[in-house]
Amino acid sequence: MTGRPLGVILAGGQARRMGGGDKGLLPLGRGTILGHVVDRLSPQVEGLALNANGDPARFAGFGLPVLADSVPGHPGPLAGVLAGLDWAAGQGARHIVTAAADTPFFPRDLVDRLLLAAEEAQRPIALAATPDAERGAVRHPTFGLWPVALRDDLRAALGDGMRKVVLWTDRHGAAQALFGTDGGDPFFNVNTPGDLSRAEALA
Numbered sequence: 001m002t003g004r005p006l007g008v009i010l011a012g013g014q015a016r017r018m019g020g021g022d023k024g025l026l027p028l029g030r031g032t033i034l035g036h037v038v039d040r041l042s043p044q045v046e047g048l049a050l051n052a053n054g055d056p057a058r059f060a061g062f063g064l065p066v067l068a069d070s071v072p073g074h075p076g077p078l079a080g081v082l083a084g085l086d087w088a089a090g091q092g093a094r095h096i097v098t099a100a101a102d103t104p105f106f107p108r109d110l111v112d113r114l115l116l117a118a119e120e121a122q123r124p125i126a127l128a129a130t131p132d133a134e135r136g137a138v139r140h141p142t143f144g145l146w147p148v149a150l151r152d153d154l155r156a157a158l159g160d161g162m163r164k165v166v167l168w169t170d171r172h173g174a175a176q177a178l179f180g181t182d183g184g185d186p187f188f189n190v191n192t193p194g195d196l197s198r199a200e201a202l203a
Helices: 033-045 056-062 079-089 110-121 148-159 165-171 193-202
Strands: 006-010 049-050 095-100 126-134 136-149 175-180
Touching: 006 033, 006 079, 033 095, 033 110, 033 148, 049 056, 049 079, 049 110, 049 175, 079 136, 079 148, 079 165, 095 110, 095 165, 095 175, 110 126, 126 193, 136 175, 136 193
Parallel strands: 006 049, 006 095, 126 175
Antiparallel strands: 095 136, 126 136
């Protein structure tokens, strides 16, 4: 095992604003939204898995391990992070990097920038962020670097009812990797049919 993180694509959401189902399997360009995410993340990591609930067979075409949440009730992205950390522990990895399954244009240097931010700030976690005129920066908590060493801490937090990613990451003083928006929001995600039309234009 090298020192590169493993990658985990978070696809555990219920896509209510798209009428339910798997947003990642919607067509985009010559493939699917999820296919674009896989193509962007796989070169940046040592190995790749997909966090999703329900029948894993619907993702068989991607040839990836499918990790279900170990916490019932669809508690949100933190449960997907935990599933990824548990999988990574079994692979002997020290970190994972997560990406959302509905965000097809995220940066191709995401992993390196997250690693650098964590190293420079000497923090265990790093989250992607973009500039914001009023708040200084907006964090994108489904795009993060997570240490396997904190998986039991996260498990306990979820057991205590923790659901918001940034509330847990703030406990550990997460670093931020700031990405520019001159070419548009790199973390634009597909939530609605209108977003999908916009993504088609970008693709």
